[in-house]
Amino acid sequence: MLITWSRPAYDDGVFVTGYEVVIAGKDGEFRAELSNCDMRFLPELSCLLPKEVLMADPFNLNLGDEVLAKITVLTDLGPSDQSQQGSGAILAT
Numbered sequence: 717m718l719i720t721w722s723r724p725a726y727d728d729g730v731f732v733t734g735y736e737v738v739i740a741g742k743d744g745e746f747r748a749e750l751s752n753c754d755m756r757f758l759p760e761l762s763c764l765l766p767k768e769v770l771m772a773d774p775f776n777l778n779l780g781d782e783v784l785a786k787i788t789v790l791t792d793l794g795p796s797d798q799s800q801q802g803s804g805a806i807l808a809t
Contacts (some may be wrong), residue, residue, distance in 0.1 A: 717770065717805060719753070720762040721787045730791040737763055738798075740784040742776040749775075756790060770807055781807050 719737060737753040738746040750756075753763035770777045777783065783805050789796040 717765045717767065717783055717807065718762055719765065719783075719785050721799070723761065724789055724796070728791075730793050732789060732791055733757065734790045735760070736788040736790060736795065738786050738788075739765070739770070739775060741774055742778075742781070746784075746786055747774055767807060777807050779807055783807050 719739075721735070723732070734757050735755040736748060737755060738748050739753075740746050749765060749769065752765050752769060755763060765783075767779075769775070770783060771779075787799045
């Protein structure tokens with residue numbers, strides 16, 4: 717599953733160092749997925765999550781479940797407020 721986002725409309729004049737991506741597990745708790753979505757030091761605007769990662773611990777999602785993500789902008793002054801939850805997508809084959 718490809719998760720994408722846009723740069724902030726206004727960055728307050730600070731240097732964006734990366735992004736933190738968190739995904740909601742079956743239990744509704746949001747957790748970072750750093751093996752595929754470690755954007756803490758690379759200011760990419762997307763990450764690719766294999767469905768096998770989402771179906772394993774700690775996410776435990778099933779095919780047909782909605783995948784929800786939130787993004788935090790990381791700057792040289794610290795993290796921003798977390799984004800609103802995205803509209804979600806369905807985990808499919």
